[in-house]
Amino acid sequence: xxxxxxxxxxxxxxxxxxxxxxxxASGTFGYGSEFAPFLDLRRIGGFVAKSLTLKPRxxxxxxRISEAPSGMLxxxxxxxxxxxxxxxxxxxxIPDGVTVIASLFETEIAGYAAVAERLSEEPRIAGLExxxxxxxxxxxxxxxxxxxxxxxxxxxSVRRATSRPLxxxxxxxxxxxxxxxxxxxxxxxxxxxxxxxxxxxxxxPETRRPVLSNxxxxxxxxxxxxxxxxxxxxxxxxxxxxxxxxxxxATAADAIxxxxxxxxxxxxxxxxxxxxxxxxxxxxxxEDYLKRHGIERVSDLxxxxxxxxxxxx
Amino acid sequence: MAxxxxxxxxxxxxxxxxxxxxxxxxxxxxxxxRGFGPxxxxxxxxxxxxxxxxxxxxxxxxxxxxxxxxxxxxxxVEILFKVSGRGxxxxxxxxxxxxxxxVGPLGRSFxxxxxxxxxxxxxxxxxxxxxxxxxxxxxxxxxxxxxxxxRTRDDxxxxxxxxxxxxxxxxxxxxxxxxxxxxxxxxxxxxxAVDGTARVYVCGPTPMMRRCAEISAARGRPxxxxxxxxxxxxxxxxxxxAAPLATGGYALVxxxxxxxxxxxxxxxxxx
Numbered sequence: 001x002x003x004x005x006x007x008x009x010x011x012x013x014x015x016x017x018x019x020x021x022x023x024x025a026s027g028t029f030g031y032g033s034e035f036a037p038f039l040d041l042r043r044i045g046g047f048v049a050k051s052l053t054l055k056p057r058x059x060x061x062x063x064r065i066s067e068a069p070s071g072m073l074x075x076x077x078x079x080x081x082x083x084x085x086x087x088x089x090x091x092x093x094i095p096d097g098v099t100v101i102a103s104l105f106e107t108e109i110a111g112y113a114a115v116a117e118r119l120s121e122e123p124r125i126a127g128l129e130x131x132x133x134x135x136x137x138x139x140x141x142x143x144x145x146x147x148x149x150x151x152x153x154x155x156x157s158v159r160r161a162t163s164r165p166l167x168x169x170x171x172x173x174x175x176x177x178x179x180x181x182x183x184x185x186x187x188x189x190x191x192x193x194x195x196x197x198x199x200x201x202x203x204x205p206e207t208r209r210p211v212l213s214n215x216x217x218x219x220x221x222x223x224x225x226x227x228x229x230x231x232x233x234x235x236x237x238x239x240x241x242x243x244x245x246x247x248x249x250a251t252a253a254d255a256i257x258x259x260x261x262x263x264x265x266x267x268x269x270x271x272x273x274x275x276x277x278x279x280x281x282x283x284x285x286x287e288d289y290l291k292r293h294g295i296e297r298v299s300d301l302x303x304x305x306x307x308x309x310x311x312x313x
Numbered sequence: 314m315a316x317x318x319x320x321x322x323x324x325x326x327x328x329x330x331x332x333x334x335x336x337x338x339x340x341x342x343x344x345x346x347r348g349f350g351p352x353x354x355x356x357x358x359x360x361x362x363x364x365x366x367x368x369x370x371x372x373x374x375x376x377x378x379x380x381x382x383x384x385x386x387x388x389x390v391e392i393l394f395k396v397s398g399r400g401x402x403x404x405x406x407x408x409x410x411x412x413x414x415x416v417g418p419l420g421r422s423f424x425x426x427x428x429x430x431x432x433x434x435x436x437x438x439x440x441x442x443x444x445x446x447x448x449x450x451x452x453x454x455x456x457x458x459x460x461x462x463x464r465t466r467d468d469x470x471x472x473x474x475x476x477x478x479x480x481x482x483x484x485x486x487x488x489x490x491x492x493x494x495x496x497x498x499x500x501x502x503x504x505x506a507v508d509g510t511a512r513v514y515v516c517g518p519t520p521m522m523r524r525c526a527e528i529s530a531a532r533g534r535p536x537x538x539x540x541x542x543x544x545x546x547x548x549x550x551x552x553x554x555a556a557p558l559a560t561g562g563y564a565l566v567x568x569x570x571x572x573x574x575x576x577x578x579x580x581x582x583x584x
Contacts, residue, residue, distance in 0.1 A: 030550035038321045038416075058562050062584045065543055065553035070368040072545055076552045079563075213584075222368040250366050273546035274358065274373055276416060277321050 007290035014191030018045035025269035026103035031090035038276035046099025056082035071221030075214035133171030133196035145171035155187035178238030236262025252285020334467030346387035350422020351447035437517025462497025526575035557582030
C-alpha cells in the first residue's frame with residue numbers, strides 16, 4: 001500500500017454497512033443531535049440511540065450517578081421519550097448520511113416485540129439493538145440477559161418481529177458469556193454487542209447509605225475495559241456472529257484492542273460525556289494506525305490477536 | 314438573545330492563584346469562545362486530551378463562568394472555584410501554559426430583570442461565582458443589590474470585584490469575620506422588608522436557596538434559583554443531574570437549568 005492511499009475503514013456489522021467501525025453506545029449519546037455542536041455525525045460509523053420503550057419513561061430520583069475509580073456508576077433507569085416521539089421528533093433532525101441504530105427494551109417480551117415492529121417500519125433506522133442487559137431496572141433488562149432460557153425466548157420473539165439487522169446487547173453480569181452468545185446465534189440474531197455496564201454498589205460511610213437512590217448502579221468507563229476485552233474475546237471464540245465491542249473505550253488504541261480480540265466494530269460510551277468529540281478522534285486515530293502499520297483494510301485487524309503458541313489453552 | 318453554541322477545546326491556563334482559604338481564581342485563554350450568558354457554566358478537566366488520557370478522577374467538573382473578556386482569538390475566561398476534592402485539587406495545581414479541557418458554555422442563562430425592576434442577588438459560598446456576570450449586566454439598566462454569604466471571610470470570593478461594579482453590596486458570615494454575623498438569608502428578609510418590589514436571584518447551598526425561595530414567596534416576589542447537581546456531561550445526555558419538579562417528573566439541571574423559577578422545584582426531592 002502506498003503512503004498516499006487511504007486505508008479502507010469500511011466494515012459490515014451484522015448486515016449494517018458502516019463507513020468505519022466506530023459507533024457510539026446507547027445511553028451515552030442521547031438521540032444524536034445533542035452532539036451536533038461538537039462532532040460531525042457523518043465522521044463516525046454511526047450511533048446507537050438511547051433505548052426506547054413503547055411509552056415515555058421517567059427515570060429514577062437523584063442521586064443517579066456517582067464517580068468511581070476510572071469510571072462512574074449510574075442508575076438512570078432508562079428514561080426515554082418513547083418510540084413514537086423518537087420517530088416523530090428525534091429521527092427527522094438527524095442529517096442524511098448518518099447511520100442510526102435504534103436500541104429497545106421493555107419489561108415484557110411482548111413489549112420488546114412491539115417496539116421492534118414499530119421501529120422496523122422506519123427506513124431511516126439501519127438496524128436494531130435489543131438491550132437485554134441493563135443492570136439497574138428492577139423489572140426489565142437484567143432477567144432477560146442473565147438467564148439463557150429467557151434470553152432465547154426474547155431473541156426468538158424479536159427475531160420474529162423484525163427482518164432488519166438485529167443486534168443483541170449482552171450483560172456482563174453472567175458466569176459464561178459464551179453460552180449467552182451461543183443462545184443469540186441459535187435464535188437468529190445477526191450480531192451481538194457487549195458489554196453493558198457491570199453491576200456495582202457505592203456506599204457513603206458517613207451516612208451508612210448507598211450513594212445512589214436506586215442502591216445498585218451500572219459501572220462504566222475505563223475501569224471495565226479489561227473485563228469487556230476478555231468477554232469479547234471469549235464470545236468471539238464461542239460464535240461466528242459479528243461482535244460489537246463496548247466497554248471503557250476512550251482512544252483509538254482502546255478501539256483497536258477490541259478489534260484484535262474479535263470485534264467487527266466498537267461502541268464508544270462513557271468517554272462521550274468527557275469529550276463530546278472523542279468518537280471522531282478515535283476514527284482519525286484508527287486511520288493513523290492503519291497507515292502506520294501498512295494495513296489496507298481495518299477488517300484485517302478483526303480477531304488478529306496473536307497469542308504465543310506456548311500460552312494457548 | 315439565544316445563548317451561544319458551546320465549543321469543545323483545550324484552554325490554556327493564563328493564571329491560577331489563591332483567592333483566600335480554599336478558593337482559587339483560574340484564568341483561561343479560550344480560543345474560539347463565542348461569549349456566554351450570565352449563569353452559564355463550563356465543564357473543565359485538567360490536562361489536554363491530546364497529551365494524556367486521564368481517567369481518575371474520570372469526570373470533568375461543572376464550573377460557573379465568572380466573567381470573560383475578549384483576548385487574542387477568543388477570550389480570557391475567568392473561573393472562581395473552591396478546592397473540595399480530587400478533581401478540584403487537580404485544577405488547583407494546573408500551571409500557566411498548561412492546558413485544561415473545556416466544554417461550554419452550557420445551560421440556560423439568567424433572564425435579566427426588566428428595565429427599572431430592582432434586582433436582589435443572593436449568593437452563598439461558591440454560588441457567588443454564578444452571579445457576578447448577572448450583577449454586571451443587570452446593573453446597566455436597573456438597581457442591583459448583591460447579598461453575599463459564607464461561613465467565614467476566607468470562604469467569600471470576588472468581594473472586591475463586586476465592590477468595583479458599584480452595586481449595593483452587603484456581606485454576611487456565620488462567624489462574623491466579614492459583614493454581619495449570621496446567614497445571608499437574614500439579609501434578604503431585611504431587604505424585602507424595606508422594599509418589597511424586587512426580583513430575587515439565588516445561587517448557593519440547597520438549604521439557603523430553599524429558604525430564600527420561602528422568604529420571596531412570603532413577600533409575593535418572583536425568585537429564580539440556580540441549582541447544582543452531580544453531572545457527567547453537562548449537555549443533556551448522561552441524565553445524571555435530574556432535579557425533581559413540583560409538578561412531577563424531572564428536569565435536567567444542565568439542559569433545562571441551571572436556572573429555575575423557585576416554585577418549579579420540588580425541594581424535598583433534591584439530593
